[in-house]
Amino acid sequence: MRVVLLVTDLELGGTPLRLARLARGLRGAGVDVHVGCLARLGPVGQALAAEGIPTFAGDAADARDVTALFQVAREVRRRAPDLIHSTLVHANVAGRLIGAVLRIPVVGSTATIEVERPWHRAAERVTACVDRAHIVNSRALAAHVRRAFGLPAERICVVPPSLGPAKLPERATAREVLGIPAHEFVVAWAGRLDRVKRLEIVVRTAEILTRVPSRFLLVGDGSERAHVEQLLRLSNAGRIVHLLGWREDVGSVLAAADAFLFPSRTEGMPNALLEALRAGAPVVGSDIPVLRELGGEPRSAGAGPVTVLARLITVAGPDPKDYAAALLRLRSDPALARSLGAAAADWARTALDPAATVRATLDVYARVLGRRAGGASAGR
16 A cells, blocks of 8 residues: 655644654555655654655745645655545645545545634635545544534544653653752643644743742744743743743653643644643643543532543633642642542553554555555555
């Protein structure tokens, strides 16, 4: 089986890294996998190429660069795949157009619940009918795709999420390396600096926690960095919030943390959140479908915006005071924090298996191509 994995870009970020992990897993299962993107190759694509996985790029200057579509189409035609598996809206639309012209089956996939860009939903709704199947990695995303794109339920496939292997340091070692005193309450955040992440809530929450010995560690980069830096210059939180930029050792930061703050407006199945759960960092996040899905059943009935679930805490609404209250509760109740972290880590050990992700993806491919699942290892 030859498959082209097509994505919008291969820069450092959750979706490209997830796709790279899938490419490696598919190659290990015997699939002749090729990886392409609409933009320039980027560091993730370069790493795949160095590992011997064929890659290509459209080198699009921006979303309106039609020449990139023709460049990608030429590459796909040359590689003659059995199937195109696209991810993210631009790549989904491009993959569907190319697949329709070249008569190659297309499997689309969605990584987030889009609320910022209505035209993204419109583009998906108009073109998603081309998909032979559509992959998501959470029930929340499946419900969104069915509602927003108008796809029938039988065409939507939930493939479980996964993470690559990681060896996390002990908490004391991680804090020593980062120069964090034992008495400080450390709150971590990780991800792409983007409007949907509501980083202003992180800054305002940090302002409230300046009254206790605390430190906020923000890992990642993106278009909102300048805005966050401006917020910090105008805030007394600037002395306790540290922008660490992109780091390969995000697990070490999470191992040093007493809590993980995640107030996003919307999400699909973010890598950063899964990393935090695996690290056993107690999570305080927004009350959105995917966090409710990951969190499990409520521990006890209660009123108000803060809900303690089996594996994490959710906060309804955008008020930083409520997020601060949830974090301070973890600080004052170490038993609760330990219990949430242990439950999250236990869940992650069994739920985030890369082999299960590959098997489920191959099942989707086999269904689309009318082959037996597992037939990939027989070659093209």
